[in-house]
Amino acid sequence: MKNIAKHIYTALIFLFLYAPIATLMVLSFNASKTRAKWGGFTFNWYSRLFQNEEILEALANTLLIAVISAFVATVIGTIACVAMTGMKKRSRTILMGITNIPMLNAEIVTGISLMLLFISMGLRFGLGTILLSHITFNIPYVILSVMPRMKQLNPSTYEAALDLGASHVTAFFKVVFPDLLPGILSGFLMAFTMSLDDFIITHFTKGAGVDTLSTKIYTEVKKGIKPEMYALSTLIFVTVLILLLLVNMAPTKNKTPNYGG
């Protein structure tokens, strides 16, 4: 009896969480244009989506920004982690706190402040400004995922590499980097995902005429909801879901070394 109640409760939670998305996904395959009735199964909206050049351009922008911003953020974030490991505990804790603030900060505040900064610097709004802001908000996510690996490292392995004749650079790339790689990869994927589905910050830092998928959907929806948008949203949801699954699976593969006898 207790068990059944437990299952029903869980089912209810999942229903409330995923019912809206499920609705959206079902509607994206609905042949009828009205939301009220089911007119049969179709891929029509998906094919219409891929014939819409504005949307394809937005998709290209989104992917470009996500890849570049995730890559740059991963490089900067990893270097930051290496540097922070060499610091004294006190300064490291303070710096970690500072890097965490942007993640907790309301996105609208980040968006507006970046916009103001770009205006005061006299930058022209466009892909470049979107890219800069995405790199900015991605760095903390990379640090968050690389730092734990960094702490797990046996500091002696780096010294062992030096001891065996390796230069500092060789020691880092041959010994430290491979151990950090799972963290770096999941940091990259995390940053990629964050960039992919960001709307608010992009909205404030994009120029006129430049759109990413999320801002494109927003503009389209204002004009009236078309079923193509259901298809697009479904695709974004599935992509993000897959990426998140990858992020969560990556770190479990590499276990901590066993020192026991």
Place this chain on the structure above:
Amino acid sequence: MEKELIQLVDISKSFDSQMVLDELNLNIHENEFVTLLGPSGCGKTTTLRILGGFANPDTGKVIFDGTDITRIPPNKRQLNTVFQKYALFTHMTIAENIAFGLKIKKKSKTYIDDKIRYALKLVNLEGYENRMPNSLSGGQQQRIAIARAIVNEPKVLLLDEPLGALDLKLRQEMQYELIRMKNELGITFVYVTHDQEEALTMSDTIVVMNQGYIQQIGSPESIYNEPENAFVADFIGDSNIIPATMIEDKLVNILGTRFACVDTGFGCNKPVDVVIRPEDVNLVEPQQGKLQGVVTHLIFKGVHYEMEVMAAGFEWLVHSTTLFPVGKEVGICVDPFNIQIMNKPESEDEEAVAIDI
């Protein structure tokens, strides 16, 4: 004695105003097994790190084979280190681990393969080339760490508590293995440990350290039988450390009774400390002993019985294969050559050293 290979000259080192090493001087000879022994925080690991190049001394020099290497980075030194937690590269196979140093030195493939085979044979792990480090036990990982270090043909191997993470049985096995490897390789070993038994078993020379100072340098026998101060006596094995007065050469007053001894040159009526090892205290019938006492504790230790005897106001620790039950009255005898006389600590520093353990 073979020729001197390493000289540490007036090495001082402090971390955040805390003195770790204070004007340390040490000479290490070719083909010597030197053990730095002491409690944690005594500066032994720091000394090893200075030798390996991972720490820079504040003052002083490290001379290696006649050349000053104080400022030479670790990757340019002819020494290799075996780290406490093995520090194997977990993403590489055993063969790749061992080949790491040789590949950096751009040795030929056949040379490297020969070396890997030789090293694995030396550490008794033939056929492990393609295993991953995490699939090996702690003892095996430690052997690989040694193999990885010695293929580079260092003149000196530095070992930082390499057996610390292993269980007792394995540790004893590895002690014999290490002695065998050292004899086969014919190179100098500098070994750091806090385990006095390990030090006594393996070393040619033991350097006892405490609070950044060297307390005594000597062979295992001399360190054990003739400790120079109370710290060394207490750190190496169990001992009875008794305040006494040197009456004259070869005669000492211990707890009000005169004992013959073999030490000379301490002066007349001078306060000293006396060390008597528990196995050197002979228990006899009360009337035959120089001191009379009562057994207060008795523990069976396997090889011998450990007893505590209250005599002349001092609790004597006694090891004997003969059993004397608790409450029995006994006499105490000590042979003259088993009484080791030590000077009282002179400075307050040394005194603190003696008490602070």
